[in-house]
Amino acid sequence: MTSRPQMIINTLRENPDKKFTARELAKIFIERYADDLADKRINPRFDTEEKFIAQIAAEIGGERTVRAKQLCPNVTTREKPRPRLYYWSEIPLEEDPVINEETESESVNTAGGFSEHDLYPMLIEFLNKDMGLYCQRIDERRSVNSQGSGGNHWLHPDIVAMEPLDQGWDESVRTCVRHGNDKSVRLWSFEVKKELTRSNVRKCFFQAVSNSSWANYGYLVATSMSSGVEPELQMLSSLHGIGVLLLDVEDLYNSQILIPAKEKADVDWLSANRIVAENIDFKNYIEQVGIYHQTGKLIRSTWNK
Numbered sequence: 001m002t003s004r005p006q007m008i009i010n011t012l013r014e015n016p017d018k019k020f021t022a023r024e025l026a027k028i029f030i031e032r033y034a035d036d037l038a039d040k041r042i043n044p045r046f047d048t049e050e051k052f053i054a055q056i057a058a059e060i061g062g063e064r065t066v067r068a069k070q071l072c073p074n075v076t077t078r079e080k081p082r083p084r085l086y087y088w089s090e091i092p093l094e095e096d097p098v099i100n101e102e103t104e105s106e107s108v109n110t111a112g113g114f115s116e117h118d119l120y121p122m123l124i125e126f127l128n129k130d131m132g133l134y135c136q137r138i139d140e141r142r143s144v145n146s147q148g149s150g151g152n153h154w155l156h157p158d159i160v161a162m163e164p165l166d167q168g169w170d171e172s173v174r175t176c177v178r179h180g181n182d183k184s185v186r187l188w189s190f191e192v193k194k195e196l197t198r199s200n201v202r203k204c205f206f207q208a209v210s211n212s213s214w215a216n217y218g219y220l221v222a223t224s225m226s227s228g229v230e231p232e233l234q235m236l237s238s239l240h241g242i243g244v245l246l247l248d249v250e251d252l253y254n255s256q257i258l259i260p261a262k263e264k265a266d267v268d269w270l271s272a273n274r275i276v277a278e279n280i281d282f283k284n285y286i287e288q289v290g291i292y293h294q295t296g297k298l299i300r301s302t303w304n305k
Contacts, residue, residue, distance in 0.1 A: 001036055002033055002036050003064075003067075004029075004059055004060060004064040004068075005064050005065075005067040005068035005071055006068075006071075007025075007029050007032075007033055007036075008025065008060065008064065008065070008068040008075060008086065009068055009071060009072045009075055011025060011028055011029070011032075012074070012075055012086060012087060012088040013072075013074070013088055015088070016087075016088040016090070018087065019078070019085040019086065019087040020085065020086045020087065021057075021083045021084070021085060021086075021250070021251070022057040022058075022060045022061060022083070022084065022086070022250055022251035022254065023053060023054075023057045023083075023250040023251070025057070025060055025086060026053050026054075026056035026057040026060060026250075027053060029056055029060075030052065030053065030056060037056070040052075040055070040056075045121075050114075051114065051118065053250075054114070054122075054249045054250055057249075057250045057251050058122060058125070058249070058250070058251060058252035058253075060086075060251065061084070061251050061252055061253025061254060063129065065077065065086075065253070074088050074089055074090065075088070075089075076088070076089040083248070083250070083251060083254055084251060084253075084254045114194070114223075114249060115194075116158075116192055116193065116194055119192050119194070119221075119223065119247060119249070120137055120158060120159060120192065122247065122249060122252060123135075123159055123190065123192060123221060123247055124137070124159060124304055124305070125252060125304075126247065126252045126253070126255050127159070127161055127188075127190075128303075128304045129253075130252075130253055130255070131163075132163065132164075132167075133161035133162065133163050133188060134161060134162045134163075134164070134298065134303040134304060135159055135160065135161040135303060135304050136159070136160055136161070136281065136284070136285045136288075136302070136303060136304075136305075137158070137159060137281065137305070138156050138157055138158060138159070138160055138279060138281045138282050138285070139279075139281050140155075140156040140279070142279060142280050142281055143155075143156065143278045143279045143280075144277075144278055144279075145278070154206075154207050154210035154211055155210070155211055155274070155275060155278065156211055156275065156278075156279060156282070157189040157190060157191055157211045157212060157215075157218075158190055158191055158192040158221075159189075159190040159192065159221075160187070160188065160189055160190070160215075160282065160285050161187070161188040161189075161190070162185050162186075162187060162188070162285075162288070162289050162292065162303075163185060163186040163187075163188060164184065164185055164292065164298070165183065165184050165185060165186060166184045166296065174296050175296075178293065178294065178295075178296060183293075184292070184293055184296070185289060185292060185293060186216040186217065186263070187214070187215045187216050187217075187267055187289065188215055188216065188217045188218075188219070189208075189211065189212035189214070189215035189217070189218045189219070190212075190218075190219045190220075190221050190245075191204070191207055191208035191211060191212065191218075191219070191220050191221065192221045192222075192247075193220065193221065193222045194222065194223055194224070195222060195223065195224045195225070195226070196220075196222045196224070196225045196226065196229050196233070197226045197229065198226060198228055198229060198232075201229050201232050201233065202232070202236070204220060204222075205220055205233065205236050205240075205242060208220040208242050209240050209242055212242060213268055213271045214267060214268040214269070214271035214272040214275065215264070215267065216263055216264050216265075216266075216267060217243065217261040217263060217264075218241070218242045218243070218261055219242065219243045219244065219245050219257075219261055220233075220242055220243070220244050220245070221244075221245045221246075221247055222244070222245075222246060222247065223246070223247050223248070223249055224246075225246065225258075230258070233258070233259060234259060237259045237261075237262075241261060241262035241264070242261060243257060243258075243259050243260050243261030243262075244257070244258040244259040245257050245258065246258050272286060284302070288302050288303070
């Protein structure tokens with residue numbers, strides 16, 4: 001079985017004069033290492049060739065790229081401008097080269113044939129492995145709708161996450177924080193859209209404002225953004241504090257926070273209670289946050305799925 005880092009090394013070594021995107025490497029891996037990828041290919045989640053290519057491309061980034069560089073210093077990446085490029089350097093560089101370009105394409109990080117629901121596990125993988133968050137999916141279909149038709153409009157975030165702040169702290173400090181007034185976690189909320197355009201950007205943004213009102217950090221996530229949308233997002237974010245994350249489905253670890261969210265110091269527990277009363281997924285999330293806050297223990301089987 002050939003590992004993903006070794007696939008990167010082998011391909012770049014054999015093509016020393018070429019630069020590859022993660023997607024281009026993925027296509028080569030699928031053809032060259034078909035036997036190694038056979039078990040993954042039968043997963044019903046990848047029911048189209050496009051989805052399978054995107055998954056392999058996503059698996060190339062992050063830890064796999066770091067490991068490939070550790071195993072072979074000739075493996076080099078160009079991080080900017082996006083997309084990230086992989087290539088072979090006979091003389092390993094001290095730093096990844098950065099090439100300045102004044103313009104980029106009008107729409108970036110397109111989701112191709114993916115539905116919005118297809119993006120949820122990709123976002124969870126990125127948030128967990130790249131940002132250290134522990135995530136859960138909130139399914140609005142599991143709500144009781146006690147408020148009647150339209151009563152839960154813009155109530156549910158798509159993905160919620162917990163950020164443990166005390167990992168790696170001495171146990172005496174962790175105990176002190178848990179029994180004091182200081183917090184050991186931050187809570188995050190994410191609203192996911194395939195594309196932000198001039199016609200939908202304000203609606204999408206205020207949906208994120210509404211269903212993230214309880215959290216320390218609220219984010220609007222999209223895979224593409226039309227020309228002219230970013231200034232509107234910058235203006236709205238400065239007023240309301242919601243951040244924007246661009247999810248790259250072809251290379252998850254090429255995803256980026258376009259606009260950082262502003263932290264709210266305190267969780268709005270009244271708003272959280274409103275969602276708990278309606279949705280069992282959100283109730284389970286808050287229960288796991290409570291367990292961690294009280295005990296410092298992560299029940300890993302309940303997260304990132």
